[in-house]
Amino acid sequence: MKISVIGVGYLGAVHAASMAELGHDVIGLDVDARRIDLLSAGEAPFHEPGFTEILRRGLDAGRLRFTTDYAELADAEVHFLSLGTPQRADGFGADLTALHAAAGSLAEVLPARAGRPTLVVGKSTVPAGTARGLADRLERLEGVRVMWNPEFLREGFAVKDTLDPDRLVYGVRDPDGADTEIAMLDEVYAGILERDVERLVMGFETAELVKVSANAFLATKISFINAIAELCEATGADVTDISRALGMDDRIGSKFLRAGVGFGGGCLPKDIRAFIASAEDLGAGQALGFLREVDAVNQRRRVRVVELAREMLGPVRGRRITVLGAAFKPDSDDVRDSPALEVASRLTSAGAHVTVTDPEALANAARRFEGMTTVADTTEALRGAELVLLLTEWREYRELDPVATAQLVAAPRIVDGRGVLSPRDWREAGWEFRALGRPDAPAADTASAPELALS
Numbered sequence: 001m002k003i004s005v006i007g008v009g010y011l012g013a014v015h016a017a018s019m020a021e022l023g024h025d026v027i028g029l030d031v032d033a034r035r036i037d038l039l040s041a042g043e044a045p046f047h048e049p050g051f052t053e054i055l056r057r058g059l060d061a062g063r064l065r066f067t068t069d070y071a072e073l074a075d076a077e078v079h080f081l082s083l084g085t086p087q088r089a090d091g092f093g094a095d096l097t098a099l100h101a102a103a104g105s106l107a108e109v110l111p112a113r114a115g116r117p118t119l120v121v122g123k124s125t126v127p128a129g130t131a132r133g134l135a136d137r138l139e140r141l142e143g144v145r146v147m148w149n150p151e152f153l154r155e156g157f158a159v160k161d162t163l164d165p166d167r168l169v170y171g172v173r174d175p176d177g178a179d180t181e182i183a184m185l186d187e188v189y190a191g192i193l194e195r196d197v198e199r200l201v202m203g204f205e206t207a208e209l210v211k212v213s214a215n216a217f218l219a220t221k222i223s224f225i226n227a228i229a230e231l232c233e234a235t236g237a238d239v240t241d242i243s244r245a246l247g248m249d250d251r252i253g254s255k256f257l258r259a260g261v262g263f264g265g266g267c268l269p270k271d272i273r274a275f276i277a278s279a280e281d282l283g284a285g286q287a288l289g290f291l292r293e294v295d296a297v298n299q300r301r302r303v304r305v306v307e308l309a310r311e312m313l314g315p316v317r318g319r320r321i322t323v324l325g326a327a328f329k330p331d332s333d334d335v336r337d338s339p340a341l342e343v344a345s346r347l348t349s350a351g352a353h354v355t356v357t358d359p360e361a362l363a364n365a366a367r368r369f370e371g372m373t374t375v376a377d378t379t380e381a382l383r384g385a386e387l388v389l390l391l392t393e394w395r396e397y398r399e400l401d402p403v404a405t406a407q408l409v410a411a412p413r414i415v416d417g418r419g420v421l422s423p424r425d426w427r428e429a430g431w432e433f434r435a436l437g438r439p440d441a442p443a444a445d446t447a448s449a450p451e452l453a454l455s
């Protein structure tokens, strides 16, 4: 099929290359000419395992190309809208400017199809009601049908999640009268559906809510365990043991129960805020009041790491602190709303000499925070540190040897902000070891509490 993908950011670029991988003839469009040049040259604008391979395969096979010109989209049968919907500058709501602008530009070239069936499929994460609004506008053009098909991909697994998803959600105006558009999208995804992937058809608003509910649930799960971590800090309990024990209950499940410095990235933080804003707009704000607390717990974890630094060093002004990790999660170069970078920037503002290191994300980190000291080599970054903060759990940081690392630093002090290091190993190697939601002292010390007086 002839397919266009409008907006080739993270989601759109992966989607375009994946559709070419499925055998379609794909054209990706973006208003960012630099991005289009990079993609056309087979260069990935971001770090994503497996993406460069499918990008180049599509380009080499002549099934994938990129443009900035809407006129080149005129003969596509299916158009995917994968524009970013960032948080608005003036509040919690989603900024739909790019999505509406793209729909407007697309509407100008759609009449070239002369009434032949044409499908416009929204993939962006949007507040409920957006799809219906766009459909009301675009379906006035003869032959045009609109669907909403949310995307659940995770960075780091984006190619796999696109080509081998857990489920496909089709949002339509009328679930009982959408055979034409469902058949068209089935044809697009034939290579996926033949592997028995579940495909769920539902109304527009339901499909929109599935996506935001999924992200809200994941964020809630993380903030839940991080709230328990706060309790652990107040009681001397260990949140990693609680996570493990909770996760063994099938009804709870072990995923997304890793306590630490919390969630970041381009999706979860802004999506829960947009969800709150949209519920309030709909007069149902009370239903999602708890998400404000989910957000607040998440923010508090970042502040807690800064407090721990102060507890360990005293005033941080002039002290040398090394932050391990800049990306919002490992295996990504994305630094949007990165907890690690927020901690680094708070400590820098407090006068500390902060060095940030990361295997992939330093260029993006330096762009976002000018003047931040970045050092690519882990050993160099650790040399002379008076405090080390592990805030993104890249494998190479998880596997650091406490004995060898102690030789590099000026003073062996570490905060494990992701709950991935062995407190015992690090303490045995002479480190002052603190972690979020874990006891401050070795278990043996906490056990030597004064004996209870027996009456």
Ligand code: UDX
Residues within 6 Å of the ligand: 151, 152, 153, 154, 155, 156, 215, 218, 222, 255, 256, 257, 258, 259, 260, 261, 262, 263, 264, 265, 266, 267, 268, 328, 329, 330
């Ligand atoms: C998320 C959703 O998972 C995905 O379905 C949606 O399409 C986009 O948003 P992503 O942003 O790639 O994907 O990251 P994800 O793997 O979900 O992690 C989000 C954040 O939560 C990261 O900062 C991660 O470090 C943190 N996290 C995750 C935890 O703090 N604890 C956990 O147990 C899991």
